[in-house]
Amino acid sequence: MGAQNEWVPARWRAGLDPARLRSGPVNCLVVDWPATGEDTVRRLRAAGFAVVGDLGSAPGTPHAAEGTRATGLDALMGAPGSAGDSLVPAAPVSSLPRTGPWQIAVVREGVWPGVRAGAHGASDAGPTGAPWIDSNGWAARLARALAPGKTIWLDFAPPAGAAPSPDNWLLALCDAQAHGARWILPAAALDTPAWAVLSAALAFFQAHRGWPSEAVSSVGTISAFSGAGEFLAQEFLNLSARRQLPVRILPADRAISALWDGLETLVYPDQAPPPPALLARMLATVEAGALLVAPPALAPLLHGRDAGEPPCPGYRMLAIGKGRAAVALQPWDDPFLLAADVQNLAGRRNAPVRLWNPGATMVFPTGETPARTRLVHLVKYASRGGDPLTLGLTGRYRAAALYTPGAAPVRLAPQAVRRGVEFPLPRFGVYGAVLLEG
Amino acid sequence: MPSTRREFLAAAAFAAAWPAKAAPADPVALAACPSYGAELLPTLERMFDQLGGLGRLVKGKTVAIKLNLTGSPDYRLGHTPAGLAHWTHPAVTGAVVHLMGKAGARRIRLVESPWNTADPLEEYMLDAGWEPRDFLSAAPAVEFENTNWLGRGRRYARMPVPSPLIYPAFDLNHSYLDCDVFATVAKLKEHATAGVTLSMKNSFGIAPCTIYGDGCGQDEPSPVPHGGRGMFHSGNRQPSRSAPGELAAPGASHDGGYRVPRIVTDLVAARPIHLAVIDGIATMTRGEGPWIPGGRVVRPHVLLAGTNPVTTDAVAMAAMGFDPLAGRGRPPFEKCDSTLQLAEDRGLGTRDLARIEVRGARVSAVRFDFRRPPARG
Numbered sequence: 001m002g003a004q005n006e007w008v009p010a011r012w013r014a015g016l017d018p019a020r021l022r023s024g025p026v027n028c029l030v031v032d033w034p035a036t037g038e039d040t041v042r043r044l045r046a047a048g049f050a051v052v053g054d055l056g057s058a059p060g061t062p063h064a065a066e067g068t069r070a071t072g073l074d075a076l077m078g079a080p081g082s083a084g085d086s087l088v089p090a091a092p093v094s095s096l097p098r099t100g101p102w103q104i105a106v107v108r109e110g111v112w113p114g115v116r117a118g119a120h121g122a123s124d125a126g127p128t129g130a131p132w133i134d135s136n137g138w139a140a141r142l143a144r145a146l147a148p149g150k151t152i153w154l155d156f157a158p159p160a161g162a163a164p165s166p167d168n169w170l171l172a173l174c175d176a177q178a179h180g181a182r183w184i185l186p187a188a189a190l191d192t193p194a195w196a197v198l199s200a201a202l203a204f205f206q207a208h209r210g211w212p213s214e215a216v217s218s219v220g221t222i223s224a225f226s227g228a229g230e231f232l233a234q235e236f237l238n239l240s241a242r243r244q245l246p247v248r249i250l251p252a253d254r255a256i257s258a259l260w261d262g263l264e265t266l267v268y269p270d271q272a273p274p275p276p277a278l279l280a281r282m283l284a285t286v287e288a289g290a291l292l293v294a295p296p297a298l299a300p301l302l303h304g305r306d307a308g309e310p311p312c313p314g315y316r317m318l319a320i321g322k323g324r325a326a327v328a329l330q331p332w333d334d335p336f337l338l339a340a341d342v343q344n345l346a347g348r349r350n351a352p353v354r355l356w357n358p359g360a361t362m363v364f365p366t367g368e369t370p371a372r373t374r375l376v377h378l379v380k381y382a383s384r385g386g387d388p389l390t391l392g393l394t395g396r397y398r399a400a401a402l403y404t405p406g407a408a409p410v411r412l413a414p415q416a417v418r419r420g421v422e423f424p425l426p427r428f429g430v431y432g433a434v435l436l437e438g
Numbered sequence: 439m440p441s442t443r444r445e446f447l448a449a450a451a452f453a454a455a456w457p458a459k460a461a462p463a464d465p466v467a468l469a470a471c472p473s474y475g476a477e478l479l480p481t482l483e484r485m486f487d488q489l490g491g492l493g494r495l496v497k498g499k500t501v502a503i504k505l506n507l508t509g510s511p512d513y514r515l516g517h518t519p520a521g522l523a524h525w526t527h528p529a530v531t532g533a534v535v536h537l538m539g540k541a542g543a544r545r546i547r548l549v550e551s552p553w554n555t556a557d558p559l560e561e562y563m564l565d566a567g568w569e570p571r572d573f574l575s576a577a578p579a580v581e582f583e584n585t586n587w588l589g590r591g592r593r594y595a596r597m598p599v600p601s602p603l604i605y606p607a608f609d610l611n612h613s614y615l616d617c618d619v620f621a622t623v624a625k626l627k628e629h630a631t632a633g634v635t636l637s638m639k640n641s642f643g644i645a646p647c648t649i650y651g652d653g654c655g656q657d658e659p660s661p662v663p664h665g666g667r668g669m670f671h672s673g674n675r676q677p678s679r680s681a682p683g684e685l686a687a688p689g690a691s692h693d694g695g696y697r698v699p700r701i702v703t704d705l706v707a708a709r710p711i712h713l714a715v716i717d718g719i720a721t722m723t724r725g726e727g728p729w730i731p732g733g734r735v736v737r738p739h740v741l742l743a744g745t746n747p748v749t750t751d752a753v754a755m756a757a758m759g760f761d762p763l764a765g766r767g768r769p770p771f772e773k774c775d776s777t778l779q780l781a782e783d784r785g786l787g788t789r790d791l792a793r794i795e796v797r798g799a800r801v802s803a804v805r806f807d808f809r810r811p812p813a814r815g
Contacts, residue, residue, distance in 0.1 A: 244512075309590075311558050311561070312556070312557070312558065313556075340555075340557070343557075343561070344557055344558060344561050347561065347564070348561055348564040348565055349564055349569075351564075354512075354565075354567065355512070356512050356513070356514045356517075357512065357513060357514055357728075358512055387513075387514070387516070387728065388516050388517055390514060390517045392567060417519075417567060418567065418568070418569045418572075419564075419567060419569055422567075424517040
């Protein structure tokens with residue numbers, strides 16, 4: 001059945017023909033458990049699929065976990081709690097356990113990706129006036145940061161009564177994959193006209209699973225991502241992506257030992273001060289030249305001389321060693337404004353990527369190291385069309401190629417500009433990846 | 439002799455309220471310029487010399503330069519960078535800054551009201567792919583100010599409008615009062631609502647959206663700007679009550695083609711323009727930005743400069759293939775009144791080419807017909 005991190009999951013529903021799936025990349029079926037009978041499990045396994053029993057929202061029990069092998073299931077997933085280490089944890093991202101022997105963690109309660117429609121079918125606007133985009137990207141990346149080395153699955157389905165178009169289905173898949181996660185394909189996807197599209201896209205992502213997935217950015221956020229500051233910290237991730245501000249995620253309980261190479265701006269959104277050792281590392285990084293964006297609660301812990309006017313209102317600037325701290329004068333309550341402030345405080349000069357005419361397209365730069373972009377994911381959350389995209393990158397690149405599911409790569413020629421290079425992009429569908437050379 | 443800027447503006451307002459029989463007919467410098475490369479700086483320098491030299495205007499003075507950075511910085515006409523289509527090109531801005539510094543300007547402040555944001559103007563430029571350090575190094579004492587909100591000022595500056603048509607006064611960012619010389623560096627474009635957008639229409643953007651924007655505060659200015667200046671187009675609401683409202687019954691006219699040209703001339707009368715530069719080396723047709731359907735990038739290869747915005751715009755219109763004496767119903771004013779005519783009527787300057795001395799190139803030598811269909815093939 002292969003290693004768990006190679007599983008490509010879909011949901012099983014009675015009546016589906018497993019032979020229909022066998023030719024595609026799906027190699028793991030998630031079944032409702034214990035509602036699905038053992039005979040079915042045996043039949044699916046005999047057809048070559050790994051089978052995962054889903055306990056739903058019920059917490060796993062030691063008994064249920066113990067029964068996994070006896071019933072032929074390859075794994076059991078459910079709410080983390082009392083089932084012991086053999087359970088694949090499945091929960092909202094903030095409730096996922098952060099350690100354990102499991103290879104897969106499942107993020108529940110995802111959104112259906114796309115541009116949110118208003119009452120009359122028009123797009124809802126976000127705080128920018130730009131369309132409000134629903135994406136699971138931030139949750140996928142946060143789960144990967146909270147549980148490093150684990151394979152992240154997203155478990156969500158279309159809204160009740162919706163009839164997604166093939167592009168809608170494809171978007172849901174690409175939103176997950178672009179952010180390093182796999183989507184448990186709903187059973188409904190398997191018997192729609194979209195299946196051929198999804199199958200081809202799954203094969204595309206499987207073929208390129210060696211692509212780099214580290215976020216490239218000089219901005220990192222350190223947070224517990226739970227407790228009182230959970231909403232602000234999580235929405236900061238969500239809304240900074242809207243502003244084309246990639247952010248590296250440093251969970252507070254891991255940050256002390258994480259790689260901080262290339263970090264020029266640290267954002268600490270939590271009101272509770274960090275543990276002393278973490279604070280010491282943050283201050284050492286600032287003294288070496290970085291910028292710390294801190295809440296008012298950290299002011300008593302930050303000692304420096306006045307550093308003049310802030311680039312945006314609402315902050316007191318302190319010079320600390322070779323670096324600076326921007327201390328908010330009032331507690332943050334709006335994550336979008338926090339993202340805007342961070343962009344202005346950090347400055348856009350060294351932003352790794354820039355996308356022109358983005359509309360509802362989001363851009364996510366990745367690399368083998370967090371300092372150099374090698375691959376840029378582009379996901380379009382609105383229907384096809386719109387103005388042509390131009391991708392800008394800080395730094396020099398010799399060439400690039402645009403990869404899209406179901407099509408041959410297209411070579412792109414760089415155009416040197418004042419602060420790097422630009423690649424005018426040909427039109428493409430829901431998803432494109434720009435692989436850079438040089 | 440006025441002793442303060444405020445007194446000077448008041449005196450200017452008084453003078454403008456009683457226009458002379460013939461509107462001023464200041465000369466306009468016109469030049470062909472093939473690109474934004476090495477020929478740009480000497481061309482502009484020669485043009486300013488043709489106007490009598492920048493020194494007499496800016497030496498020892500604080501200069502505010504209004505740019506045209508309309509729309510969002512991430513919006514392009516196709517793949518074309520904004521400076522080659524709908525924005526003032528950074529090379530023109532840099533050259534003007536450099537020449538003003540060379541002419542002895544004491545301080546140069548680049549001003550613009552970026553779309554929907556209180557972000558620093560430098561960040562807005564970076565967002566568009568520009569490098570603001572280029573301007574800082576082009577002359578001594580260069581500053582930036584986002585004038586779409588209060589910015590670095592402590593309060594908004596009340597700028598009265600002599601002989602107002604719609605607004606009796608505007609509350610503006612302090613930069614528009616806190617300068618000895620006000621220059622505008624505009625783009626040579628048509629405009630969907632106003633027919634053309636040249637040096638005068640560039641002043642549309644001096645009004646802060648914290649007071650005149652779609653999401654401005656009811657009683658007081660909003661802390662940051664939200665949306666565009668819908669009230670200028672449609673009269674759908676009044677500015678924040680802290681600022682003077684419209685003269686006529688609120689919402690008396692909802693026609694943008696009536697309102698916008700009048701409000702532009704109100705703004706130009708409130709904040710007189712001392713130097714107008716129009717970048718027509720590369721631009722776009724059909725309208726003011728990539729959101730206007732059917733626009734295409736064109737290269738008229740032309741630059742204009744003048745000390746009177748009305749005469750400068752008149753020559754610019756002629757260079758675009760339009761008749762500056764045209765009124766409502768004639769191109770490019772098919773659906774609007776002529777800002778130039780309104781400005782002329784209130785004595786700000788003449789649009790009559792027979793009265794305007796064009797220095798440098800002849801209009802016929804640089805004319806680029808904006809309405810000519812693109813060549814096939």
